[in-house]
Amino acid sequence: xxxxxxxxxxxxxxxxxxxxxxxxxxxxxxxxxxxxxxxxxxxxxxxxxxxxxxxxxxxxxxxxxxxxxxxxxxxxxxxxxxxxxxxxxxxxxxxxxxxxxxxxxxxxxxxxxxxxxxxxxxxxxxxxxxxxxxxxxxxxxxxxxxxxxxxxxxxxxxxxxxxxxxxxxxxxxxxxxxxxxxxxxxxxxxxxxxxxxxxxxxxxxxxxxxxxxxxxxxxxxxxxxxxxxxxxxxxxxxxxxxxxxxxxxxxxxxxxxxxxxxxxxxxxxxxxxxxxxxxxxxxxxxxxxxxxxxxxxxxxxxxxxxxxxxxxxxxxxxxxxxxxxxxxxxxxxxxxxxxxxxxxxxxxxxxxxxxxxxxxxxxxxxxxxxxxxxxxxxxxxxxxxxxxxxxxxxxxxxxxxxxxxxxxxxxxxxxxxxxxxxxxxxxxxxxxxxxxxxxxxxxxxxxxxxxxxxxxxxxxxxxxxxxxxxxxxxxxxxxxxxxxxxxxxx
Amino acid sequence: xxxxxxxxxxxxxxxxxxxxxxxxxxxxxxxxxxxxxxxxxxxxxxxxxxxxxxxxxxxxxxxxxxxxxxxxxxxxxxxxxxxxxxxxxxxxxxxxxxxxxxx
Numbered sequence: 277x278x279x280x281x282x283x284x285x286x287x288x289x290x291x292x293x294x295x296x297x298x299x300x301x302x303x304x305x306x307x308x309x310x311x312x313x314x315x316x317x318x319x320x321x322x323x324x325x326x327x328x329x330x331x332x333x334x335x336x337x338x339x340x341x342x343x344x345x346x347x348x349x350x351x352x353x354x355x356x357x358x359x360x361x362x363x364x365x366x367x368x369x370x371x372x373x374x375x376x377x378x379x380x381x382x383x384x385x386x387x388x389x390x391x392x393x394x395x396x397x398x399x400x401x402x403x404x405x406x407x408x409x410x411x412x413x414x415x416x417x418x419x420x421x422x423x424x425x426x427x428x429x430x431x432x433x434x435x436x437x438x439x440x441x442x443x444x445x446x447x448x449x450x451x452x453x454x455x456x457x458x459x460x461x462x463x464x465x466x467x468x469x470x471x472x473x474x475x476x477x478x479x480x481x482x483x484x485x486x487x488x489x490x491x492x493x494x495x496x497x498x499x500x501x502x503x504x505x506x507x508x509x510x511x512x513x514x515x516x517x518x519x520x521x522x523x524x525x526x527x528x529x530x531x532x533x534x535x536x537x538x539x540x541x542x543x544x545x546x547x548x549x550x551x552x553x554x555x556x557x558x559x560x561x562x563x564x565x566x567x568x569x570x571x572x573x574x575x576x577x578x579x580x581x582x583x584x585x586x587x588x589x590x591x592x593x594x595x596x597x598x599x600x601x602x603x604x605x606x607x608x609x610x611x612x613x614x615x616x617x618x619x620x621x622x623x624x625x626x627x628x629x630x631x632x633x634x635x636x637x638x639x640x641x642x643x644x645x646x647x648x649x650x651x652x653x654x655x656x657x658x659x660x661x662x663x664x665x666x667x668x669x670x671x672x673x674x675x676x677x678x679x680x681x682x683x684x685x686x687x688x689x690x691x692x693x694x695x696x697x698x699x700x701x702x703x704x705x706x707x708x709x710x711x712x713x714x715x716x717x718x719x720x721x722x723x724x725x726x727x728x729x730x731x732x733x734x735x736x737x738x739x740x741x742x743x744x745x746x747x748x749x750x751x752x753x754x755x756x757x758x759x760x761x762x763x764x765x766x
Numbered sequence: 767x768x769x770x771x772x773x774x775x776x777x778x779x780x781x782x783x784x785x786x787x788x789x790x791x792x793x794x795x796x797x798x799x800x801x802x803x804x805x806x807x808x809x810x811x812x813x814x815x816x817x818x819x820x821x822x823x824x825x826x827x828x829x830x831x832x833x834x835x836x837x838x839x840x841x842x843x844x845x846x847x848x849x850x851x852x853x854x855x856x857x858x859x860x861x862x863x864x865x866x867x868x869x
Contacts, residue, residue: 314809315798321859328852338819354826367845375853394847400840401820424777531817546816552791647800654804661861
């Protein structure tokens with residue numbers, strides 16, 4: 277039966293459908309070229325435009341030329357055009373506005389939010405297609421729904437739902453609206469849910485299809501949403517970038533499922549492309565932290581296994597603003613190592629001001645950027661670029677480490693785990709083996725920090741007790757401003 | 767077993783596309799510098815918004831009230847994903863480019 281429908285599809289010919297298919301081929305090519313260009317700094321912005329052009333093309337042509345065969349040689353085009361246009365306008369307006377207004381620091385949340393929207397869209401499509409498919413199968417008096425369409429619908433709903441709920445939780449965590457719930461029981465519950473979810477998909481596929489009997493699709497949707505929540509909940513806030521990247525590739529797969537369902541090559545290639553490149557990107561991010569993906573998901577950063585560094589008998593040494601100002605002004609070479617604290621305090625512009633001020637006094641200032649500093653890889657680069665810090669002043673971790681030995685002062689601004697020596701010399705530390713910036717090799721280290729609170733890995737940082745280290749407590753922005761004034765008055 | 771073999775035969779074109787796309791996706795981004803991880807993730811995020819096409823198709827052929835409402839929501843959410851995704855990515859990348867010009 278299926279083969280016959282496939283064959284008849286080939287014999288039907290409509291110039292509109294040909295034009296539509298050509299536009300989809302073009303769109304797929306544009307996606308691939310766009311993605312390729314996005315992975316080189318010089319062409320990245322163009323690449324984004326190419327991909328956007330592909331998207332616009334595919335949407336426009338679907339609108340104009342999408343037809344469904346009625347089987348008697350007639351075709352039916354898209355209905356409800358006014359409603360679709362209104363929906364497109366609302367979505368464009370809100371999306372544009374949100375994306376333009378969002379602060380640079382809140383970028384990760386925004387990506388997560390948009391990702392969730394895509395997942396929800398895929399899940400909704402499945403929810404609407406399921407009753408139709410079921411009715412069609414029951415009309416054929418099939419004994420079960422063991423076919424590709426049913427599988428695509430159910431997986432689309434499952435993955436889309438998980439991606440939506442997970443992204444919302446990731447958004448909440450990054451926005452600091454939701455705390456971490458770290459409980460080993462949750463891991464067990466997670467596993468149970470996953471088994472239940474997959475079992476339910478199989479159960480639906482082997483059920484005899486009865487038209488109108490759609491309760492299970494809603495149960496599946498609910499299960500997927502709950503699993504999405506419990507999946508992200510135990511993962512620490514610091515790992516959210518990895519989680520977002522993973523959920524991003526999930527949504528890609530959900531989109532591909534919908535593409536499979538509609539025999540739509542643009543959706544299929546676009547979705548799978550994102551699914552696979554998203555997975556690789558996730559793995560690259562994990563590698564930058566020297567951890568495995570499984571380790572991130574299970575959440576070994578929970579701090580439960582953290583070997584306590586005996587900090588009770590050690591005291592930190594503070595430094596005054598004027599001492600800092602003098603130390604900096606009479607240095608040859610200064611490194612600034614930023615972390616998430618810089619983003620929170622919005623101190624990137626002041627950071628640049630300090631850098632210019634010191635440069636005018638003949639001090640060489642450079643930035644040491646850890647690949648996972650902040651909440652997303654590249655977060656610091658984007659932030660400092662916003663503040664007009666020249667690209668060539670930003671050194672990647674390895675180059676920064678090579679120059680550390682002949683550096684006079686390192687200023688650590690709101691970074692913690694990425695400069696923790698425990699990663700190198702304490703094998704029992706949860707971050708053992710993670711590459712870090714070896715700031716302790718410099719002659720002096722000044723740590724700008726709000727308090728002695730732990731970083732996101734929730735472990736002690738021996739750097740703060742290091743003989744070369746001086747602490748400068750306070751909000752990064754306020755302290756930085758005071759420091760600039762102090763240096764000016766010297 | 768025959769069910770599975772039949773399944774593969776029936777959907778061979780899609781399976782072909784899926785497998786080749788997986789390799790393409792891996793190949794295309796495997797040498798990305800860490801600076802571009804975030805914009806790339808955001809760009810890929812916008813590309814999977816292609817699911818909007820599915821939403822338009824469903825909405826375009828919906829005849830009852832419930833599918834209409836769900837379809838409407840799906841189109842709005844899909845558009846948010848596409849437009850928001852590309853605009854956010856562009857904003858991130860704009861900052862890199864500005865530097866190149868000043869140099």
